[in-house]
Amino acid sequence: MKKFFIGIFFPIMFIISACSGASETSQNSQQKNNDAGNSNNTKYVLKVSHTYPTTGLHHQSMEWFNDELVERSNGRLSLEIYPSAQIMPPGQEIQAMLNGQIDMNMTNSALIGSIDPIWYLFELPYLFEFDMEDPSLFYKHKRAFFDSEKGGEVIKKKTDERGLKVLSMTQDNFSEIFTAGKGELVTDLKSATGLKLRTPGGTVLKDSINAIGANAVVVDAAEVATSIQQGALDGVISTAYYALSNYPIKTWTSVPINNFTIAVMMSNKKFDSLPTDLQSILVETSKDFDKFLDEVFLANLKNNEKLAKEKGVEVYFPTEEEHNEFKKVLLPLHDEWAKTVEGGQQLLDEIENTRP
Numbered sequence: 001m002k003k004f005f006i007g008i009f010f011p012i013m014f015i016i017s018a019c020s021g022a023s024e025t026s027q028n029s030q031q032k033n034n035d036a037g038n039s040n041n042t043k044y045v046l047k048v049s050h051t052y053p054t055t056g057l058h059h060q061s062m063e064w065f066n067d068e069l070v071e072r073s074n075g076r077l078s079l080e081i082y083p084s085a086q087i088m089p090p091g092q093e094i095q096a097m098l099n100g101q102i103d104m105n106m107t108n109s110a111l112i113g114s115i116d117p118i119w120y121l122f123e124l125p126y127l128f129e130f131d132m133e134d135p136s137l138f139y140k141h142k143r144a145f146f147d148s149e150k151g152g153e154v155i156k157k158k159t160d161e162r163g164l165k166v167l168s169m170t171q172d173n174f175s176e177i178f179t180a181g182k183g184e185l186v187t188d189l190k191s192a193t194g195l196k197l198r199t200p201g202g203t204v205l206k207d208s209i210n211a212i213g214a215n216a217v218v219v220d221a222a223e224v225a226t227s228i229q230q231g232a233l234d235g236v237i238s239t240a241y242y243a244l245s246n247y248p249i250k251t252w253t254s255v256p257i258n259n260f261t262i263a264v265m266m267s268n269k270k271f272d273s274l275p276t277d278l279q280s281i282l283v284e285t286s287k288d289f290d291k292f293l294d295e296v297f298l299a300n301l302k303n304n305e306k307l308a309k310e311k312g313v314e315v316y317f318p319t320e321e322e323h324n325e326f327k328k329v330l331l332p333l334h335d336e337w338a339k340t341v342e343g344g345q346q347l348l349d350e351i352e353n354t355r356p
Helices: 010-019 021-032 057-072 090-099 117-123 136-147 152-160 204-211 221-229 240-246 268-273 276-310 320-330 332-340 344-353
Strands: 044-050 077-082 104-108 164-170 175-179 196-199 215-218 235-238 251-258 262-267 314-316
Touching: 044 057, 044 090, 057 077, 057 240, 057 262, 057 276, 077 276, 090 104, 090 164, 090 262, 117 152, 117 204, 117 332, 117 344, 136 152, 136 276, 136 344, 152 164, 152 344, 164 268, 164 276, 175 240, 196 204, 204 215, 204 235, 204 251, 204 320, 204 332, 221 235, 235 240, 235 251, 240 251, 240 276, 251 320, 262 268, 268 276, 320 332, 332 344
Parallel strands: 044 077, 044 104, 196 215, 196 235, 251 314
Antiparallel strands: 104 262, 164 262, 175 235, 175 251
């Protein structure tokens, strides 16, 4: 295991490993009954591309995923990971999976929305339960929606029809507003006016940024820090952990302007080409990957204020009145999105049905 996961994450790994024992036993049984044409000595290496830097939790979590696959398959299945958009820009990765240029991708809902706008659901502001006194409610709500037959399963089936298998719909914290200058702290709509805020792409987040009076600028994740330093960006819309760990930011305003969902996907064609026992290992390991990241991201969320203090970042929690001001211009985006997507209103209804 990588040193990143020693310490605070070790207990999480121990729990997950213990819970996985039964599924691994089942997988071993499946290996013995695998198709006669599949050799248990054949090794399969999946080529994985993503845009996140090696210092970030997203890349390190994919290393965890690889370690688990290697262990559970006795070395027959592994990942060859290319981080930081080494192979191609993030906007090309989904099509590259369908074309067979890469086998797997960790990406976000904004980019997946390019093939099906149903994924733009997660770009909507003030979507899941938001309570800074009890941040675990956000995770419970989002996971309940992911696991719902009328929620996350609908999105997975729609994506499957596009030729892509969703292995994991993972938690990521709600995205908030971060700026690079102390004088650019966002406290209300007036203070947000004219700021150049980074978006990874997509239409809904762009609309949200514009709705609060700021300007949306599309920049790849690997280029954000440089863009801030050069003045091309005033700030970012990002999760707190990611912004605090990777960007030279000075202020943080806690407004859930976006609900990024990170997905790990591969083409159906590639998945179907694997031996059945390795398919099962991939599916079961992906379930544990979800559980693992739920715990990791929640642990990070609870530590973010401490990390901000250590880095000298000013944190601002809007009042209820100020939140209502933001909601007044942001909540209408829910209805606008629902009108553009078949079944959109039903998904919004299911979010309410799964609310804790």
